[in-house]
Amino acid sequence: MAKRHPSFVCQECGAVYNRWKGKCEACGGWNTIVEEDGAASPMAGPAATRPSRAKGRVFPLEGLSGEIKEAPRTPSGIAELDRVTGGGFVRGSIILLGGDPGIGKSTLLMQASAALANRGQRVAYISGEEAVAQVRLRAERLGLGQAPVELASETNVEDIVATLSQGRPPALAIIDSIQTMWTETVESAPGTVTQVRGSAQALIRFAKTTGTAVILVGHVTKDGQIAGPRVVEHMVDAVVSFEGDTGHHFRILRAVKNRFGPTDEIGVFEMSDLGLREVPNPSELFLAGRDMATPGTAVFAGMEGTRPLLVEIQALVAPTSLGTPRRAVVGWDQSRLSMVLAVLEAHGGLKLGMHDVYLNVAGGLRITEPAADLAAAAALVSSLSGNPLPPDTVYFGEMGLSGAIRPVAQEQARLKEAAKLGFSSAVGPAPRVDKAKNGKAERLPLATSAIGHITDLVAGIAARRRKVS
Template identity: 80%
Template sequence: MAKLQQTFVCQSCGAVYNRWRGRCEACNGWNTIVEETPGGGVQAGPAATRPSRARGRVFPLEGLTGEAKQAPRIPSGIAELDRVTGGGFVRGSVILLGGDPGIGKSTLLMQASAAMAGTGQRVAYISGEEAVGQVRLRAERLGLADRPVELAAETNVEDIVETLSQGRPPALAIIDSIQTMWTETVDSAPGTVTQVRSSAQSLIRFAKTTGTAVILVGHVTKDGQIAGPRVVEHMVDAVASFEGDQGHHFRILRAVKNRFGPTDEIGVFEMTDGGLAEVPNPSALFLAGRDHQAAGTAVFAGMEGTRPLLVEIQALVAPSALGMPRRAVVGWDPNRLSMVLAVLEAHGGIRLSGHDVYLNVAGGLRISEPAADLAVAAALVSSLSGAALPAETVYFGEIGLSGAIRPVAQASARLKEAQKLGFAKALMPQGRETADRALATESLRHIADMVAGIAANGPKRGGRGRNHNPRYEEAD
């Protein structure tokens, strides 16, 4: 009898080795490599259950009708969720949903399944972490106990697929979570890389053959990444992240990957006593409680996909007693902040090398577009000079390394959102858009123009404002 070859698999990234190692060379993780049964994996699952190789069918591309070209979608009944998915769930698609523990993933999926079941669709909620009674208690707390949602507490993939195949195929099947599932074709413990990969493949095959939309709930690591092998994210059709902070009452659903829709849309929810409530106007939520008279705050008119969003940028510039001043950023790219600071010092005449800089996006929102450069620069200069920016003004624009302010896309949508919330003026780069603007705009060419405008409204020489700084007067 031939000796079986040992296989060692990293439980963090899925790298395979022929012997045990203390550190994985692929992800640099320590003590993540464990021994697994040879032959178990993606190739072993289908081959073990298929007695012979059957011929596949070939379909001509020119035979598709106009209706078949567009994948039919199933509305979830939650507008913010449909916005992120691209208009609803595509039949036969598989979505991987990740998020921190306690963020509200199960609550969101329970509300979505109840809304779809209320329209006559067959919906199944499979929980591998909770009993049926516990899931029913959550539904009663949310006021959804009367909805015809099929509940089950099972972790065996073969039993789940066999049960869902009986009768009419469900329109939506929720698996909570994929890390608890196991398949009989793999001889390893649930939660391992091989089990997660094989279980996900079986559920994906079921979705593609029956047209059922499947949502797989995934755990996340300490770094915020979805746990398990990266190959699962490549296998599914969409990857969504449910973000939020325990200190804030709102949650953000963001698409990381989507084969059937955009990846730059977000859905905003508010956590209430009755579950997750949709937020149709997130700008008003993020600007609530804003201090209009405080120096170091600027309102940024941003875009998240097709949705304009106004958020408050907060900056604090304080003299540092350290040899290397601190740079702390929350909600923005730290490298982008370093670039803006360098441009302000080189082309704006602002000396920031001896100051600690703290930057925060109010409300816990994370932004990444370069259009926030101008708002960040305005908040920094305002904090350094002690001059409060006008409360009715919004800022957006990209700053180049030469100090020039470059145009950004969708300026008209940003201006309309600012006007809707009562803002009267916008500082923006010179663009080519000629649409009628309902609010006053000031076009800026160079970062020095913005610095001069803030300095003109700041404390006079010899004055002592709240954030008076003599170094700013030297650069004035």
């Protein structure tokens, strides 16, 4: 019998070494390498349990065209969840759901499983972290105690697969969480890279052969990344992140990867005493309670996938006596703020070198699209000048390093959402020329002040200040 040599595996990225190291050369993590046995292959096991075949088995090949016997998707019954997944759960798909502790992952999955089970579908909820009585207490608190959801507390993957294979295949199986699962084919502790990878592979094989949609709950690290090897994110069909700030009652469900739908859609929920409540019109809630007479606030007309979203951007520019002024931002990219400040100084004629700058996206939302450049710049200029912006105006537009304001996508949808919420004007880039209409510009639903350079924005705010005074 060949002698087995232990392997040393990084718990962050899954890199394998033949000896222990303090720092992983692949991801740069310190003290993340742990000794494991049998880490070379997650499918390794005793030789007697592995089938022995002299040659491969011939299997039939089929074409892309053909009859689809089953419905491609199973709606969950929660509209915001279906929006993110692309219309529902695809049969045989694997979804990896990550989020901070206490953000509401188990609550969302309990509500989704109850809604699906109440429509006659078989749903199984497997908890590896809580006892059955604890899960029942949460279901009673949410008012879902009577839902016909099959519940169990188990961590052995082979036992889970054997149990779920009895009777008709479940429409949905929830594994909470994948870090607590372990498989007999791997000789290492639960939660290690090898166990997580081996357990995920076994559950993926079960989903593909039975048509059951499986949701794997994953823990996250301190920087918001899903813990465990990144190879699991490549193995699954969709990776969904549940975001939110514990200081706010809004929760954002965002698709990071989706093989069967878009990856730029978001679902908005509001945490209440009875669980998560869907927010069909998040713009109205994000703008609720804003102070219209305060300098440094601008309303940004943004897009999240196909959904237009209006959100307030707040800025504070204050003089400082420190040698190095502070630059703090919440809900936006730090490097993006630095670029906007540099453009305002170089091309807008503003002196911000002796001022602290604070920028915040109200409501706990995180903005990633570059169309927020103009709204952030307007809020910064307004705060520096002490002049409030018009309360009935929205801002959007991408800013170049030369100070030019560039057009953005889906301008019509942004303006329609602003008009629906009572805004009467917009400030943005010049509308695009429609070649199909003899070179005429698009007809916009709102009166739009087109600006081509950042100096136009600064001059407009300065002119408004003189008019008000």
